[in-house]
Amino acid sequence: MTERELLENFSCLTDWEDKYRYLIELGDALPAFPEADKTPAHAVPGCQSRVWMTHRRRGDRHFFNIAGDAHIVRGLAAILLVLVDGRTVAEIQSVDFDAAFRRLGLLEHLSPTRRNGFASLVQRVQESAREDA
Amino acid sequence: MTLIRFFVLVFFFALPAAAELRIDVTGARSEPTPVAFPDIGAYTPETQAIAADMARVIESDLVRSGLFRIVNRDAYIQHLASVSDRPRFADWQAIKAHALIQAQLDAMPDGAIRISFRLWDVFMQQQMEDRVLSTAPDGWRKLAHRVADIVYSRITGETGYFDTKVAFISETGNQRKRTKRLAVMDSDGANVRYLTDGADMVLTPRFSPNMREIAYFSYKGGQPRVYIMDLATNASRLVGQFAGMTFAPRFSPDGRKLIMSLATRGNSDIYLHDLATGQTTQLTNNPAIDTSPSFAPDGKKIVFNSDRSGRQQLYVMDADGGNVRRISFGEGSYATPVWSPRGDYIAFTKIKDGQFHIGLMRPDGAGERLIVNGWAVEAPSWAPNGRVLSFFRQEPWDERGAGGRTKIYTIDVTGYHEQLIPTPQDASSPAWSPLLH
Known part of the structure; x- marks a missing residue:
């Protein structure tokens, strides 16, 4: 899955309900997240529902695993991973996530709390890469 | 007389197409080429110490390239005391060396060190290189890399990369x-x-x-x-x-x-x-x-x-x-x-x-x-x-x-x-x- 494929898929879906359903499908396809990793240290603060993130650097590249209680969060996380997984710290810091999600037509449908929660997750991803570069 | 000349010619052309020592670095994997590298001749305690250090660096460069191995020095038959001694090729062929590096290190009156070295193709019995390089004594390591670069370059036809x-x-x-x-x-x-x-x-x-x-x-x-x-x-x-x-x-x-x-x-x-x-x-x-x-x-x-x-x-x-x-x-x-x-x-x-x-x-x-x-x-x-x-x-x-x-x-x-x-x-x-x- 790539951002371009996401764009193509989302652009085929005109109403929000279809987009929402597709988002949930994406979230369901997230890689398994070990229960043992759902610890306070991995919890992402500032989210409406519970979200966890683990991060690992391999050489100069950063890989992430994300889990969440809410379907929509998992879907957003799946898209986030398309944008950042396997990237260098500079590349991760250079991405404009707002613009990317706006291109997909997703941001305007999220509630302000959801948007803030998602911003916290993005921030956590960028910080993790930065701190561990 | 004519007959002798005829036989000489026949003998000459009957030799296998004589190729000088050459390694193709882009070709298929091959065994490292055996190189004989006797101790670098040196005649003062100072130059002897530097010569031993330089020999280690040259050997390490050549061996690390994967293209060369140094023939065990215990097997050498001929003792080459200086760079002007003429190699007895039969002695080096006998220990299956393909190349021979013969070198000598001298202290110069101005304080510099000077390495003189020759690279020989043992089978063709030909000199491939005859070089003299000098430097201040603290530049010995760089000088050693340059010698290794010249040997690598002469045998592979590629530019060396050790002095980098x-x-x-x-x-x-x-x-x-x-x-x-x-x-x-x-x-x-x-x-x-x-x-x-x-x-x-x-x-x-x-x-x-x-x-x-x-x-x-x-x-x-x-x-x-x-x-x-x-x-x-x-x-x-x-x-x-x-x-x-x-x-x-x-x-x-x-x-x-x-x-x-x-x-x-x-x-x-x-x-x-x-x-x-x-x-x-x-x-x-x-x-x-x-x-x-x-x-x-x-x-x-x-x-x-x-x-x-x-x-x-x-x-x-x-x-x-x-x-x-x-x-x-x-x-x-x-x-x-x-x-x-x-x-x-x-x-x-x-x-x-x-x-x-x-x-x-x-x-x-x-x-x-x-x-x-x-x-x-x-x-x-x-x-x-x-x-x-x-x-x-x-x-x-x-x-x-x-x-x-x-x-x-x-x-x-x-x-x-x-x-x-x-x-x-x-x-x-x-x-x-x-x-x-």
Whole structure:
């Protein structure tokens, strides 16, 4: 899955309900997240529902695993991973996530709390890469 | 008389097509060529000590190339006391040496040391080299690398690469809190010199073509930007005054420009920055992340990676940004392309099915092959002869940040002869210098 494929898929879906359903499908396809990793240290603060993130650097590249209680969060996380997984710290810091999600037509449908929660997750991803570069 | 001449002629032409000693470094894997290398003749205690050190460096260079082995010195029949002794080829053929290095080290009246050496083709019974090189005594290590370069070059037909430096990132500490310092070393890991103190994170060092500077990416002052360090003074300067972050720098072949990614308004494109005038030209304009640009040696083309088609793939464009075409089409994603100084290959990192690889392809994308793989292998950098690459490996590390050691290796374009460059601490992101002499 790539951002371009996401764009193509989302652009085929005109109403929000279809987009929402597709988002949930994406979230369901997230890689398994070990229960043992759902610890306070991995919890992402500032989210409406519970979200966890683990991060690992391999050489100069950063890989992430994300889990969440809410379907929509998992879907957003799946898209986030398309944008950042396997990237260098500079590349991760250079991405404009707002613009990317706006291109997909997703941001305007999220509630302000959801948007803030998602911003916290993005921030956590960028910080993790930065701190561990 | 005529009959004798006839037989001489028949005998001469009946010999197998006589070929002088030659190793094809691009060919199939072959056994290392046996080289006889008797002790370097020296006649004072001082020169004897230096001669022994130089012999170790020369031998290490030749053996580490994977192309040569030194025939056990206990087996040598003839004792060569000086560089003017004539080799008895039968004695060297008997111990199956293909080449013979005969050398002598002298102290000069002005304090310099002088090495005189000859390289012999044992089977053809011919002299291949006869050279005299000198230096101040503290330059003995460089002198040894030059001798090894001449031997390598004469036998392979390729330029040597031993008298070179490698810039790299020296790493210490737990993976969760790694300290990274910019450093340089000789190509065999000797003479490590640290250029930064580790207070700011540094990544992706690149030598300027004249070797006076290193461009690198750093979080100096909390801002991720590209800097250039002057190696004579260790002073760093920020490259340009840009609103966004700059990363992935490399010099143009003439050293006058720096090509890099600039992220403005959340979008990364490739820019060319003239170091003298400060003029900056945008070369790509795409909503994707365009990064890791690398010039062809003639300066006419640039390879870079972009996710404009989806996953990260490799693209080649003209130096003015025109004529963009995709050259990689395989599965997985491609990163860190770097054009060979010979122009014949592009090396890259590839991530596919959870494995990292270092690979090579022709500049038109043909003939992709993967020469290294591992949990994390990255950052290919060419030796100046374009026949050997350096890269780094990282071992896996655990949740607490233990393990994950990084080490720098070299490998040749055939995918054989992988060799560790020993470093005092962990080391990553090697960047090979041009040839020093």
